[in-house]
Amino acid sequence: NYSASYTFYTQPVTPSLTTMGDAVFGDFFADGTTVSAKTIGLVNNTLSDIVVTPTKANLVGVDNFSVPGGDFVVPASGSYNYSIQLSQLTAGTTSVDYVFTYAGPGTPITISASAFGITPPTFTSNIINYGDVTVNTEVSSVFTVTNPSAVDLNFAWAGVTAPFSNTAPVADPANYTILAGQSLNHTFKFNPTAIGSSMQNVIIT
16 A cells, blocks of 8 residues: 655746835935935745836936836745835935836735935034133134024034033033024033143034
8 A cells, every 4th residue: 555645735826926125214314425225025925936027106306216127036935125225315305116017916016215305404614723722711612503404403412521511502502403494503612721732523413
């Protein structure tokens, strides 16, 4: 006598895809250098390879997103990572749909890529030089931060320690918000207590 065990798989008549991930980039400083990427996972749960054609549609604002590229294959019972890159160059809302077309049910699959470009803040200077200062004598310099964008911006300062100090007309000069289109003046003070050079790097985020 001979016995055997068999497993049968049901093959769909036509293959289909599902997606994992999104392409919402959020807020970006529109400084011409900010670049980021989002990965969209296309999953093939069937037993046949799927050839996919990517295109773009429904652009809003300036198109700062990468070109779709050519056809690609999502292997049977496998996945494909499709990368969408954003190079944010302009202020305001920008979005576009990435449309993935293939031969099968559920086609096309559409993923919306979106971002909001923020005009970067400006500063009166990135260097303050007090020159020669007599010991135990306080000198000061005004440093202006401007928010030219259409949204409020939050600022955090770090690195200001003696013999330097930082004052501003807000409750906490190290953490505050500048409203859209507004400016804030900081007064940086230097009061040396000993002879010698003093230097400090201030980090603004």
